[in-house]
Amino acid sequence: MKPSIALPLTPDADHASQPYATRPYRRRLTRRVWVGSVPIGGNAPIAVQTMTKTKTADIEATVAQIRRCQEAGADIVRVTVNDWEAAEAIREIVRRVDIPIVADVHFNHIFALKAIEAGVAKVRINPGNIGSQERIRQVLTAAKERGIPIRIGVNSGSLEKDLLDKYGYPTPEALVESALRHVAIAQDFGFDDIVISVKSTDVRLMIEAYRLLSETVDFPLHLGVTEAGLPHTGIIKSAVGIGTLLAEGIGDTIRVSLTDEPEREVEVGKEILRSLGLAQRSVEIIACPTCGRIEVDLFRITRELEEAIRAAGIRKPVKIALLGCVVNGPGEASEADIGIAAGRGVAILYRKGRVIGRVREEEIVPAILDELRRFEPEEPSAPEGS
Numbered sequence: 001m002k003p004s005i006a007l008p009l010t011p012d013a014d015h016a017s018q019p020y021a022t023r024p025y026r027r028r029l030t031r032r033v034w035v036g037s038v039p040i041g042g043n044a045p046i047a048v049q050t051m052t053k054t055k056t057a058d059i060e061a062t063v064a065q066i067r068r069c070q071e072a073g074a075d076i077v078r079v080t081v082n083d084w085e086a087a088e089a090i091r092e093i094v095r096r097v098d099i100p101i102v103a104d105v106h107f108n109h110i111f112a113l114k115a116i117e118a119g120v121a122k123v124r125i126n127p128g129n130i131g132s133q134e135r136i137r138q139v140l141t142a143a144k145e146r147g148i149p150i151r152i153g154v155n156s157g158s159l160e161k162d163l164l165d166k167y168g169y170p171t172p173e174a175l176v177e178s179a180l181r182h183v184a185i186a187q188d189f190g191f192d193d194i195v196i197s198v199k200s201t202d203v204r205l206m207i208e209a210y211r212l213l214s215e216t217v218d219f220p221l222h223l224g225v226t227e228a229g230l231p232h233t234g235i236i237k238s239a240v241g242i243g244t245l246l247a248e249g250i251g252d253t254i255r256v257s258l259t260d261e262p263e264r265e266v267e268v269g270k271e272i273l274r275s276l277g278l279a280q281r282s283v284e285i286i287a288c289p290t291c292g293r294i295e296v297d298l299f300r301i302t303r304e305l306e307e308a309i310r311a312a313g314i315r316k317p318v319k320i321a322l323l324g325c326v327v328n329g330p331g332e333a334s335e336a337d338i339g340i341a342a343g344r345g346v347a348i349l350y351r352k353g354r355v356i357g358r359v360r361e362e363e364i365v366p367a368i369l370d371e372l373r374r375f376e377p378e379e380p381s382a383p384e385g386s
Helices: 059-072 084-096 109-118 133-146 161-167 172-188 203-214 231-247 262-275 298-312 329-335 361-374
Strands: 033-035 038-040 047-051 076-080 101-104 122-124 150-155 194-199 253-255 284-287 319-323 338-343 346-351 354-360
Touching: 047 262, 059 076, 059 084, 059 262, 076 084, 084 101, 084 109, 101 109, 109 122, 109 133, 150 172, 161 172, 172 194, 172 203, 194 203, 203 231, 231 262, 253 262, 284 298, 298 319, 298 361, 338 361, 346 361, 354 361
Parallel strands: 047 076, 047 253, 076 101, 101 122, 122 150, 150 194, 284 319, 319 338
Antiparallel strands: 033 038, 338 346, 346 354
8 A cells, every 4th residue: 555645734824934933832821810920821921830848947948948949040939838837937938038939738727827828929729628618718718818829739649539439540530520629619619710730740641631621621720740750750751741731832830840959940840941932031052962073072162151151140041052063063053042063173153143253162162151241132922822
């Protein structure tokens, strides 16, 4: 049998005239909520979150960690409020930082009320898990009066027993049914300022659960692969799970869960967004993997440039390309904001596709740094809703 030949795709008329990397990104349109000054959903920029790993009662350590996360680029930071000492400390923590703080509360409605009174910007709590109707009413009323959203967070490892009995084991349908159960409770009390997550340690389960949920509700979705593990595996799992959904236009805020410092989670989250063209809040360096054609020490150049940019504190949304040969180098370097195509100890320096000079190998890092300081990035295109 003769193999079928795929017909060429017809370009989208709205996008055909634009370079691919600069085309507006199509996202699922959700309702918008505000976490302090940070908008979530409604085509707002995708927010990167993390969670502190200190004991919340240790105010100094927790505040210091929050500030490091903010410096790394976090938009929102979650803090556990899991005991009376944490509930007492949260007010002072909120007072001493200038980034939205989310209180992570399980089961205890008093801790949720104390966190709301302390001025947190959002509470992560499942209404169905905090007891009587009166307790639910108290929490939802307090949140509504303060204009504070609630994140309903369902994990595959903590599904209700009746759902496990019904489905046999965690499934996308079980996760979504659990989430909708808590949403219904909140809406029965007239509360719909809601963000939802349906996380799992299983990447495929997580992806399918969010797909199903996105077809069911228009609430903003918080993406994450829960308990992803150590960086060498957790980064891959998070990139695959979160990245797949974002590429499909699903997701309004993300958290990368790693057995590592929270600022590392932020850095990885930002890289996931940058890889899809969804965010570019600081310098992005792309470099060829090198091969036998390489004729400069690109490993050293890349390392020294990263260190120099970090030391200089430069956070412009600029893409830098470091290419080490004449095969792909000139084309790819010319597509970046600033780029070099190197060979035999020298490099051609590009700025927005235009050749601006030649530099010796030892001059590459200072030359790029000088161009970076002078470069004024353009405003990115706004995403399109679907």
